[in-house]
Amino acid sequence: MSNRIYLCLAHMSGKEQSFIKEAFDTNWVVPLGPNVNGFEADLKEFVTASIDELETKEVVALSAGTAAVHLALIACGVKPGDEVIVQSFTFCASSHPITYLGAKPVFVDSEMDTWNMDPELLEVAIKDRIEKTGKKPKAIVPVYLYGMPAKIDEIIAVAEKYDIPVIEDAAEGFGSKYNGQMCG
Structure with a gap:
């Protein structure tokens, strides 16, 4: 088939x-070494530049956003x-780590402004799971789809109400800002 639509094209x-040639020439082809260290340092500076309280945080490069989740x-x-x-409108890699661990993804629909997790439907889903299973979900994974940040302040407010941790899947939001802060 010659007419293909690619998910993404490498640039x-x-x-x-x-950098790839250097990694092979110096035998640093495993997931560490000077290029990875340099990338992590540059990424830390990029992410924490405008937020003083983040200066003490560390950045760790992984092989994929799926590995991070x-x-x-x-x-x-x-x-x-x-x-x-996890939100329903996303790439499949957002739910795969959940199933890798033997857990069950509970999908929540998106809202129209960002196309990301709807905070109101999130609360409905939490109440539903508590009512039906007697326990609350173990985590909430909103995704920053197509570079658009989720309504994270509203999502965190709901999560805090029920004491559920939030894992921001910001792989597609790299470089985006929400309320002046870099996503992720």
Whole structure:
């Protein structure tokens, strides 16, 4: 089939190719080394530049946004049989880490302004899960789809009301800002 519509096309300039060549030439092809260290330092500066209280935070580069969500779910204590709320309009990688852990994704629809998780429907879903299962979801994963930040202040307000951690899947929101702060 010659007529394909690609999900995304890789953009490679000479600079990226030189970093790849350097990694192979110096045998730093595993997920660490001077290029990764430099990327993490640059990313930390980029993300924390405008927020003083973030200066003490660290940045860790992973192989994919899916890996980041997976580790965050583990850090939140998600186990087999737990439920995790995630928005329905997203890339499949947002829910895969939930199922990797044996947990069940509970999908919440989007609102019209950002196309991301609807904070009102989020609260409806939390109440529904508590009523039907007797327990609250273990985590909430809003996604910044197509670079558009979710209504995170409203989502966090709902999450705090029920004491549920929020994991921001900001992989597609890289470089976007919400209320003057870099996403993620």
